[in-house]
Amino acid sequence: MTHINVLDPGASPLDYYGFELRRLRESAGLSQKQLGDILNYTGSLVGQIETARKVPTPEFSERADAALGSDGLLSRLVELVLRSQLPAWFRQVAELQSRAIEIYSFESHMIHGLLQTDGYARAVLGSLDDTNLDDRTAVRLARQRIFEKEKPPVFWAVLSEAALYQEIGGPDTMRGQLAHLLAFETNPRINVQILPFSAGAHAGLQGSFDVYRFASDPTIVYTEGYNSAHPSANPDTVTDCTLRYDHLQAAALSLKESAATIRRVMEERYGEPA
Template identity: 70%
Template structure:
C-alpha cells in the first residue's frame, strides 16, 4: 500500500496522477474532505486515488479539473493512467486502436471490447478473477473513447451469431448488450454485421482477429491467445487476414439484416420486445 508522504511519482502513471492530484489540491488549500464536497465524491475516495490505491475515472478527473482550475491536466493524464491499467500484453493493442483510421474486427464468441456495455465487461472480466474488477472494467471501457475523437476510426465488427446466444452475465445483461449494438445501426462509422450459422464453414474458423489500418503506416494484424497478444505487420499475414476479412464480410448479413437478427434473438432468447 502506497503512503502519501512517500508516494513515488515516477513509479507508474497511477502514482504520478495521485502525486499531481495531491499537489493541485494542496495548492488550492483544500482538504480531501473539502474537495470531495465540491465535486460530490467522498474524501476517502480522493485519499485512495492520491495514494494510488484506486484508479480515477474520466468523470472524476473532469470534475477535479473544473474545481481546481488545472486547465484539464488531470483529464489528459487519466487517459495514460487507464491505458496503463490494461493487461501488459494488451496495452500495445490499445495503442493501435487509438492510432488507427480503420479497425476491422472478427469476433467468434464475445462482442468486441469497443462495443461492450459496462455490465457485459464486468461479466467477461470477472470469470475466475474478481480482483480489482471495478478498476479493470473502467480501464476497458476507457478504450471506447476512441469514438469521441475529432476524427474517430471507422469500425467494422463481424460477429458470429454464436456470440448472440452465448449468455454472458444473464438475460438482463445480454438484453442490454444487444440493445447497445442496435444503437449503431445508422452510424456510418460503427458497423455491426452478423455472420449467421447458415454461413457454414468460413475463413474465420481459426479464430478472432483484427486488422488495423493507419493513415501513413503499414497495416497490422492482431490476434490473441490466453494472456497474450500477437500484433504483426508481416505483409503476407496482413494480406491473408485482409482477404479472409473480405470473404467474411461477403458471407455476413448486411447491416440491416444483422440488426433484424439481433432484434429477433433479443425477443426469442432474452424476452425483450423491440419495436
Template identity: 60%
Template sequence: MTNIRELDPSASPLDYYGAELRRFREAAGLTLKQLGACVFCTGSLIGQIETARKVATKDFTLRVDTALDTEGALMRIWRLVMRSQLPAWFQPYADMEARATHIYGFEAQLVPGLLQAEAYARAVLGAFDQDKLDERVAARMERHRTLERDDPPLFWAVMSEAVLHQEIGGREVMRNQLAHLLSFRDNHWVNVQILPFSAGAHAGLNGSFTALRFDDDPDVVYDEGYEPRMSANPEELKARSLRYDHLQAAALSVGKSAELIARVMEERYGEQREADGSGLA
C-alpha cells in the same frame, strides 16, 4: 502528526495522478475533508487516491478538475492511468488501435471490446478474475473514445451469430448489450455484420482476429487467443485480408444483421420471456 506518504510521480501513472491531485489541492489551500465536501466524497477516499492506493473514477476526476480549476489536467493524467490498467501485453495494441484509421475484425465468441456495454464488459472481464475489476472495466470503457473522436476510424465488425446467443452476464445484460449494438445503426463509421449459423464452415473457424490500418504506418493484424500476438508481415496481412473478405461475403448485410440482432434480443432476451420462461430454448 499524520504520516504523509511521499510519492514518486515518475513511478507510475497512478502515482503521478496522486501527486498532482495533492499538489493541486494544497495549492488551493484545501484539506482532504474540505475537498471531499466539494466533490461529494470523503476525505479518506481522496487520501487513498493521493497515495496511489485507489484508482480514481472518471466522474471523480471531472468533479475534481472543476473544483480545483485545473483546466482538465487531471483528466489527461487519468487517461494515462486507464491505459496502465490494461494488461501489459495488450497496451501496444491499444495504442495502435487509438491511432488506426480503419479497424476490421472478426469475433467468434464475444462482442468486440470497442462495442461492449459496461455491464457486458464487467461480466466478461470478471468471469475468472475479480481483482481490480472496476479499474479494468473503466479501462475498457475508456477505449471507446476511439470511436467518439472527431475523426473516428472506420470500424467494421463481423461477428458469429453465436455471439448473440452466448448468454454473458444474464438476460438483462445481454438485452442491453444487443440494444447497444443496435444503437450504431445510424453511425456510418461503425458497421456490424452477423455471420449466420446457416453459413456453415467459414473462413473464421481458426479464431478471432483484428486488422488495423493507418495512413502513414504499416498495417497490423492482431490474433486473439491464449497467446495473443501482433504481426505486420505482408504475407500474413494479405492472407488475413482475403479471409476477412470471405467472412464479409458470407455474413448478412448490415441491415439484415440489425434485424437478426433485434429478433434475438426480443425472442431470447425479451422481458416477456424473462418473466414467464417462454421463447427460444
C-alpha cells in the same frame, strides 16, 4: 490525525496522478471530503486516488480539472494512467487501436472489447479473477474513448451469431449489451454485421482476428491467445486476413438485417419486447 501516505511521483503514472491531485486540492484549500462533495464523489474515493489505491476515470478527471482549475492536466494524465494499467501484453494493441484510422474485427464467440457495456465487460473480466474488478473494467471501457476523438476510426465488426447467444453476465446484462449494439445503427463510423449460423463453413473458422489500418504505417493483423497478443505486419499474413475479412463481410447479413437479428435474439432469448 489521519496518516497521509507519501507518494513518489516518479514511481508510476498512477502515483504521479495521485501526487498531482493532492497538490492541486491542497493548493485550493479543500479537504478530501470537500472536493468529493464538489465532484459528487466520496471523500474516501478522492483519498484512494490520491494514495494510488484506486484508478481514476476520465469522468472523475474532467470534473476535478473543472473544480480545481487545472487546465486539463488530470484529463491528460489519466490517459497515461489507464494505459499503464492494461496488462503488459496488451499495451501495444491498445496503442494500435488508438492510432488506427480503420479497424476491422471478426469475433467468433463474444462481443468485441470496443463495443462492450460495463456489465458485459465486468462479467468477462471477472470470469476467473474478480480482484480489482472495478478498476480493470474502467480501464477496458476507457479504450472506447477512441470513438470520441475529433477524427475517430472507422470500425467494422463482424460478429458470429453465436456471440448473441453466449449468455455472459445473465439476461439483463445481455439485453443491455445487445441494446448497446443497436445504438450504433445510425453511426456510420461504427458498423455491426452478424455472421448467421446459416452461413455454415466460413473464412473465420480458424478464430477471431482484427485488422488495423493506419494513415501512413503498414497494416497490422492482430490475433490473441491466452494472456498473449500477436500483432503482425507480415505482408502474407495481412493479405490472407484481409481476403478472409472480405469473405466474412460478404457472408454476413447486411447492416439492416443484422440489426433485425439482434432485435429478434433480444426478444426470443432475453425477453426484450419487440
